[in-house]
Amino acid sequence: MPFSTQELMIVAAAREIRDEEIVFVGMRLPITAYGVARLTHAPNAVGLFECGIARYVPAEGMLYTMADPPNQLGAAWTTGLIQIMGQLQRGRVDAGFIGGAEIDRLGNINTSYIGGFADPRVKLPGSGGAADIAAMAKRLIAIMNHERHRLVEKVDYVTSPGYLDGGTSRRDAGLSGGPAAVVTDRAILRPHGPDNELYLASVHPGHSIDEIREHTGWDLKLMPDIGETPPPTTRELAALHIIDKDGFWR
Amino acid sequence: MKDRLIPLGEAIAEHVRHGDSLVMGASLEPDIPFAATHEIIRQAKRDLDIVAPISDASSDMMIGAGCVAQITGAWCGNVSGGLGHNYRRAFEHGMPRSIKVNDHSNFSLGMALMAGAHGMPYAAMRSILGSDILRSNPAFRITENPFSAEAEPIVLVPPLIPDVAILSVQRADRYGNSHHWGNCGLMQEAALAAQRVILLADEIVDAAVIASDPGRVLFPGYLVTAVCHVPAACHPSPMTGCWRRDNAFFHDYHRQSRGREDFLAWLDEWVLGVPDHAAYRAKLGQQLDDLRIMGDAPSVAANYAAE
Numbered sequence: 001m002p003f004s005t006q007e008l009m010i011v012a013a014a015r016e017i018r019d020e021e022i023v024f025v026g027m028r029l030p031i032t033a034y035g036v037a038r039l040t041h042a043p044n045a046v047g048l049f050e051c052g053i054a055r056y057v058p059a060e061g062m063l064y065t066m067a068d069p070p071n072q073l074g075a076a077w078t079t080g081l082i083q084i085m086g087q088l089q090r091g092r093v094d095a096g097f098i099g100g101a102e103i104d105r106l107g108n109i110n111t112s113y114i115g116g117f118a119d120p121r122v123k124l125p126g127s128g129g130a131a132d133i134a135a136m137a138k139r140l141i142a143i144m145n146h147e148r149h150r151l152v153e154k155v156d157y158v159t160s161p162g163y164l165d166g167g168t169s170r171r172d173a174g175l176s177g178g179p180a181a182v183v184t185d186r187a188i189l190r191p192h193g194p195d196n197e198l199y200l201a202s203v204h205p206g207h208s209i210d211e212i213r214e215h216t217g218w219d220l221k222l223m224p225d226i227g228e229t230p231p232p233t234t235r236e237l238a239a240l241h242i243i244d245k246d247g248f249w250r
Numbered sequence: 251m252k253d254r255l256i257p258l259g260e261a262i263a264e265h266v267r268h269g270d271s272l273v274m275g276a277s278l279e280p281d282i283p284f285a286a287t288h289e290i291i292r293q294a295k296r297d298l299d300i301v302a303p304i305s306d307a308s309s310d311m312m313i314g315a316g317c318v319a320q321i322t323g324a325w326c327g328n329v330s331g332g333l334g335h336n337y338r339r340a341f342e343h344g345m346p347r348s349i350k351v352n353d354h355s356n357f358s359l360g361m362a363l364m365a366g367a368h369g370m371p372y373a374a375m376r377s378i379l380g381s382d383i384l385r386s387n388p389a390f391r392i393t394e395n396p397f398s399a400e401a402e403p404i405v406l407v408p409p410l411i412p413d414v415a416i417l418s419v420q421r422a423d424r425y426g427n428s429h430h431w432g433n434c435g436l437m438q439e440a441a442l443a444a445q446r447v448i449l450l451a452d453e454i455v456d457a458a459v460i461a462s463d464p465g466r467v468l469f470p471g472y473l474v475t476a477v478c479h480v481p482a483a484c485h486p487s488p489m490t491g492c493w494r495r496d497n498a499f500f501h502d503y504h505r506q507s508r509g510r511e512d513f514l515a516w517l518d519e520w521v522l523g524v525p526d527h528a529a530y531r532a533k534l535g536q537q538l539d540d541l542r543i544m545g546d547a548p549s550v551a552a553n554y555a556a557e
Contacts, residue, residue: 001515039473050356051278052433063490064497065329067279072432072490073547081278081303082364082433085357112353123341123351125327125334128304129357131381161380172405175378 003232005185006249007240008204009143010036011232012183016141017095022043022087024096024133027066029143033097034058035243040236042058048087050129052079056145058243096137098130102155103144105197105218107162107179109134110155113153117157127159135158139180141156146184152217167194187212199223205231251457254477255424259526261476262289263450270413271299271322273363273444275308277435278356279329280490281418282308283450285483285527287471291315292522301363301412302326303356303436306487307503309402310334311521313349314513322352322410324359330497331504336513345510353387358407363436365409366443373407414475417446418484419468422451422490427460427467431549434468434492441469448476450483452492463552481529482538 003011005031013033017023019042025034026049034047042159047055048202050067054077072078078146087093101124111130115121128139134140137239140162144150162179163170170178178196182189188202201223213220232240256264272290290298297319301308304325312318314336316518319386327334335452340349354362361373374395384390384405395402398425417437424430428439441447447469454477460467472475486496486503506516524530531538 009460035496049433051280051435064495065279067277067433068488068495069432069490069543078431078490080357080360080433080438082360084440085333085360085377088357112382112386117353117382120342123338125304125332125337126323126325126351126353127355127381129356131383132357132377135379135381157386158380158382166381170380174376175380227272 001234001237002154003237004250005204008229008232009183009185010240010249011236012188012229013097013141013143014040014236016181017042017045021094022048022092024048024088024137025066026048026097026099027063029098030248031058031063031066031242032240033219036154036236036239039239039242046076048084050081050085052084052104053077053080054084062246088132091155093137095141096133097141097143098133098160099143100130100160102152103142103182104152104162106164106166107142107191108155108158108164108181108197109142109160109162110157111145112159113157115156116201130160134162135175136177138177140178142182143182144182144184146186146212146215148215148217151215157232163191163196166197171195173229186215188229190223200226202227202229204229251425251471252469253424253477254426256476256478257452258285258289258450258478258480261478262286262293262295265448265475266290266295266414268295268296271301273301273415273440274438275302275305276417277433278304278414280432280488281484282306282310282487282489283416283418283483284485285450285480286416286448287311288521288524288527288530290317291517301359301410302357304329304532307334307500310507312516313337313340314346314425314507315517315521316346318349320350320352322354322359324354324356328504330500334486335504335507339510339533344470352389353383355381355383358383358405360436360439361407362410363439366411367439368442370409372409374404375407376404378405379403379474384547400431400444412444414446414448415440416448416450417441418450418489419452420451420489421453421455421459422477423455423457423471424459424477425459426456426471426477427465427469429460429466430468431466438468441473446475447473448478449474450478450480450487452481452483454479462490465552482531483527485534485538485541492543494543496556497539498539
């Protein structure tokens, strides 16, 4: 069955969710990935939304934001932000999804300032809940467009901490967890080695290692067991088409 | 009980002062009190510190209108469109004036309002460790957890006591008691922390309706300074059981706020050239009617009988 790049990203993101996990879902692409995971390999996953919603069953109907009426109807819990985000700090949250304008070699993400905070060229909207999710979820999955100016050697500003300066620096800062995967429109990167540097782990069908390295702002190294991202299965695509009734991601 | 029902224009005139810190959009994406945003712009309030985890386009409008000196929040933009053009113009080019940003994450702002709400000297947390929010906002302190056997850095968050919290709810009585349902973000902390609370109710109901279900009350009427009856005050944001999100309106705003001149035209059309929210609703006409939630999915009543 044919599939779009975004559908492949959704399925790749869905595969990062394991059954019975508690997951910070976020919006847009990850919310669809959560739906696919629930309908395939993770029927007992729980989705959390920082505005104050917990859900078992994914919402039916188009969501522009996580607080739209379809996400309230049939929720497991509608409550406050602290009740939901406090679960991160309590250590209950297995995985969280975030996006970002810039990510660096060590998985640090910037959504605040391009050009440093004292005299920035561009003011981006800021953290929202991303800094909290990156700091306190057991595994962080970042979703990015794979462009050279987005995957950079070092971000100007760390909104959401990845492995900071590598080595033990994340642990020294008082954090556990960290980025587990970066799902892009060309590939999947994963942390590797003592610095937890992001390596090329999986190449999406139709893309090449050379092309991916060309679109990465650092000297991207290859994971020893590098492979090709398996295309969506019939079952995964069928689940995706149930969630994405209107074909938004097609 | 004190009758607190007054028109919105009066509530903003009396209870919002130049230089005040205002919580607006405490619920994150829904229930954003845009009707108050417009009234603040019409009354040309100045030097405000807008406190909001995310504010959607509400803060961007007030920034463009020159009402804002500071943003204390985690995210400022337009959820449908992405970046906030007025926010960027103000921060990058000082247009129409420069603004200061007090960077937070959603959770750190929640901790600050929680500390304010409960009179805590500060809140302690693990979040934003490792984040440059700790460098760009000097309000936080890193210290060692005094109760931990091993060295463990923690972040101390000072309490936030805003001057005013402006909050939208589905229904209230004229005494300020209200029901809210659906996610509530930081509404409860904001109401408990603020010096004054302005409540915008989609519907004014008999006091007996609110009293019939005290479990649906986020904060009681005695904490409320003024109640205003403003249907669809949240437009274009959604409100559970009442209004769907007007996503096209957010996109149109995003397009029309891209340039300063176009934004000023937008402001004239939708805010300054409209006398009040009733006229704004009339101007929206069918577009607003189409957003009204017509379905029926009521909760089962809870029995509070005493014997």
